[in-house]
Amino acid sequence: MFNAHGVRGVGVDRIIAESGVAKATLYSHFRSKDDLVIAYLHGADGLWRGALREAATNAGSDPREQILGLFDALRTATICDGFRGCAFINTASETEPGTAPHATSVEHKQAVR
Template identity: 40%
Template sequence: MATQNPTESVASGSARERLLDAAEALIYAGGIHATGVDAIVKQSGTARKSFYTHFESKDALVAAALERRDERWMNWFIAGTLRHGKTARAHLLGMFDVLREWFASEDFHGCAFLNAAGEIASAEDPIRIVAREHKERLLVFVRTQCDDYAAESGMDARRAARLSRQWLILLDGAIAVALVSGEADAALDARAAAEALLNTESISESNPLAGKSASKTPSEARSKRPPSRRTEI
């Protein structure tokens, strides 16, 4: 069974659901500030009275639409990730293959949560809070895969936590580059970087002394220099 694309919403007959569908579609494509309530009401096919019946403001509607998208996006991403292989390493790298499928779709407009956070100045705004909670939820899922990878590879918990944070940056970086460049293969570049990161971690775990020689202090480095050939006058 195919997994639903994160930009697809489930059709519903209720006025509230139609308003949420319209708000999410218009805001994802054009932005929060560029989308007015009238446009949302018109696309939803509801009466303006319905908007005020269900939502106290446009911001409340946007936050609710993002909350619903968060649930759908995470379900889509988790299911897609877990279809890639049976090991934690395969799942971690498979995340970028899942993203590439999304990047190649016609209605890809970047991360709705990063886009929304970029339009809202206050960190305490409900819209920013929803965006932040989405990234926290994504990090939790990534961390579970990193913990599983740590169990497979012998990595310690501290490194697994650091790896999960680095992984989130690679995921969001791929999304941002794909949005700006229009290149779906940004996901493959991020995947290559992620694989190199895993390989580096594996080397560090198997040889804790690896790289020590590169971290000598200047005084240690000077002590290894050959003596000067100059003669005293």
């Protein structure tokens, strides 16, 4: 839902309604919506970095080919149905600097760079 509608466009009540999880259960795992957004970003981070590593590895041992492999991963990620841009750039643009979701987004972009 965050990918499709943005972190500001999805409220906790909608998350509860669509997930079928009780409010108490949600809050026992995530103290706040920010904590849920950070979990979403950590999941996206693991998937994206994994895709980048795999693409570089599959390209071979030549660093030049590995860099080209990264572009292959980017192409694959962006031509799929449902792609709505970078989860980290989108989240950073929707959150205030100094908040945990914004900081998590910035940290990801720095690490990938």
